[in-house]
Amino acid sequence: MDANKVQIFDTTLRDGEQVPGCKIDAKQKLVIAERLDLLGVDIIEAGFPVSSPGDFTSVNEIAKLVKNATVCGLTRAVEKDIEVAAKALKPAVRGRIHTGIGTSESHIKYKFKTTREEVIRRAKKAVSYAKNFVDDVEFYAEDAGRTENEFLAKVCEEAIKSGATVLNIPDTTGYCLPEEYSAKIKFLKENVKGIDSVILSCHCHNDLGLATANSIAGAIAGARQIECTINGIGERAGNTALEEVVMILKQHPYLNLQTDINTKLLYDTSLMVREKMGMPVQPNKAIVGANAFAHSSGIHQDGVIKNRETYEIMNPEDVGVTESAIVLTARSGRAALAYRAKKIGYELTKIQLDKAYQTFLQFADKQKEVIDDDIHVIMKQVSRISKIAIA
Template identity: 90%
Template sequence: MNDNKVQIFDTTLRDGEQVPGCKLDTSQKLIIAERLDNLGVDIIEAGFPVSSPGDFNSVSEISKLVKNATVCGLTRAVKKDIEVAAEALKGAIKPRIHTGIGTSDSHILHKFNTTQEEVIQRAKQAVSHAKNFVDDVEFYAEDAGRTSNEFLAKVCEEVIQAGATVLNIPDTTGYCLPEEYGAKIKYLKEHVKGIGNVTISCHCHNDLGLATANSIAGAINGARQIECTINGIGERAGNTALEEVVMILKQHPYLNLQTDINTKLLYDTSLMVREKMGMPVQPNKAIVGANAFAHSSGIHQDGVIKNRETYEIINPEEVGVTESAIILTARSGRAALAYRAKKIGYELTKIQLDSAYQTFLKFADKQKEVIDEDIHLIMEQVNKFSKIAML
C-alpha cells in the first residue's frame, strides 16, 4: 500500500447507528452502504452481527452488495461473537473481523475485574480465532487513550504475533489532547516489534471536541487508517467526522497524506445520512453545515464577491455544494444587495443602489433575513426603480 495513503474506515452503520433514535433497517443500511462504496471509503464497518438478528442480516446483505470496499463486522473478544461475524461476512469480497478488548486500568479493574495478563491472553485468543475465518483481522484496544503506552505496546506486540493486520488505537472517551494522542501513536511506531507490518488505526470520539484533531495528529505520527462517520455521528458527542478529516488532508498537501474519497459526493452523502437517520446537522458544522459556505457580514460578503478565496479556503464545488451563499441581513452591505439583486434580474446603477439600500435596511431591521421575494418588494417601493433595466 502507498505509505502516503490514509485509509478511510467508515463506521456510520455501526458506531453511528448506536445513537438513540438513529436505528436503520436493512434496506436503509444498504442504500447508505452503496453510497459509501461509491464515495470511495476503504472499509465499511457494517455492524455488530451477534447483537441482533437484524444486525446479522444487515451485515450479511451489505457483504453481498459492496463491490470495492472491505466489509467489516465488530465483535468482542468472545468466540461466539467471532464465529457469528465470520458467518455474516461470508458473502464479502474483502471481509474483515474487528475484535478486541479494553486495555485501560479502568476497564481491566472495573469492567472485567481481571488482570493485565488475562487481558493479553484474551486478546491473543480472539485474534487467533478470527484468523481461522479471515486473513484480515483488526484488533481494537478499547480505551487505549487512557492506557499506559508501555502496556499498550505490549498488547499490540502480542496481537501482531497472533496475526492481527490492523491495530485500532481508540480514544474511546475522547479524553486525549492531540499532542498526547499523536505521541501515543509515535511511541507505538518506535517500540512495538513488527509494527511496520500492520496498519495503525485512529478511532477518536468527540467528547471534548477533539476527535478530528486527534485523528489528524495520529495520521501525522504514522497511523494510516482513520475511523470516522458521516457528519461525525456516534456515541455521546459523536465520532471523528469523515468529511472533516478528508478535507483537512486535501487542503494541507504539505502533509503528503491523501485519501481516495470522491469529495464531490460529500455534501449529498451528508444529506442522505441526515434523512435516513433523522439526525439534523447544526448549521455551523464544518464542511457540510448549511452555513459552511454562507456569508452574512458585509465585510466578508464584499471580499467573497470580489474573490472567493478571501474568506473561503475550500471551493464549495469540491464538496458538492453549488456555490457560496450571500445571505442578506442587517449586517450586509451594498455590494451584497447588488449581487443578490443581479441574480434575480436587476442591474442597478450606483444611484439606484444607494436608494434601494436604504429601503433594504428597513426590511433587514424587521426580519432575520431578506430573501428574493423581499428584494422584489424593495424595488416596487422605490419609485425610481420603474426605470431599472431588467437583465
C-alpha cells in the same frame, strides 16, 4: 499500499447507528452502504453481527452488496461473536473481523474485574481465532487513549504475533489532547516489534471536541487508517467526522497524505445520512452544514464577491455544494445587495443602489433574512417612490 495513503474506515452503520434517536432499518442501511462504496471509503464497518438477528442480516446483505470496499464486522474477544461475524461476512469480496478488548486500568479493574495478564491472553486468543476465518483481522485496544503506553505496546505486540493486520488505537472517551494522542502513536511506532507489518488506526471520539484534531495528529504521527462517520455521528458527542478529515488532508497537501474519497459526493452523502437516520446537522457544522459556505457579514460578503478565496479556504464545488451563499441581513452591505439583485435580474447603477439599500435596511431590521421575493418588493418600492426606473 501507498505509504502516504490514509485508509478511510467508515463506521456510520455501526458506531454511528448507536446514537440515541437514530432510526434506520436494514433496507436503509443497504442504501447507505452502497453510497459509501461509491464515495470511495476503504472499509465499511457494517455492524455488530452477534448483537441481534437484524444486525446479522444487515451485515450479511451488505457483504453481498459491496463490491469495492472491505466489509467489516465488530466483535468482542469472544469466540461466539467471532463465529457469528465470520458467518455474516462470508459473502464479502473482502471481509474483515474487528475484535478486541479494553486495555485501560479502568476497563481492566471495573469492566472485566481481571488482570493485565488475562487481558493479553484474551486478546491473543481472539485474534488467533479470528484468523481461522479471515486473513484480515483488526484488533482494537478499547480505551487506548487512557491506557499506559508501555502496557498498550505489550498488548499490540502480542496482537501482531497472533496475526493482526490492523491495530486500532481508540480514544474511546475522547479524553486525549492531540499532542498526547500523537505521542501515543509515535511511541507504538518506536517500541512495538513488527509494527511496520501492520496498519495503525485512529478511532477518536468527540467528547471534548477533539476527535478530528486527534485523528489528524495520529495520521501525521504514522497512523494510516482513520475510523470515522458521516457528519461525525456516534455515541455521546459523536465520532471523527469523515468529511472533516478528508478535506483537511486535501486542503493541506504539504502533509503528503491523501485518501481515495470522491469529495464531490460529500455533501450529498451527508444529506442522505441525515434523511435516512433522522439525525439533523447543526447549521455551523464544518464542510456540510447549511452555513459552511454562507456569508452574512458585509465585510465578508464584499471580500467573497471580489474573490472567493478572501474568506473561503475551500471551493464549495469540491464537496458538492453548488456555490457560496450570500445571505442578506441587516449586517450586509451594498455589494451584497447589488450581487443578489443582479442574480435575479436587476442591474443597478450607484444611485439606484444607494436608494435601494436604504429601503433594504428597513426590511432587514424587521426580519432576520431578506430573500429574493423581498428584493423584488424593494425594487418596486424604490422605483415608485424615487421615480427611478429599475429594469
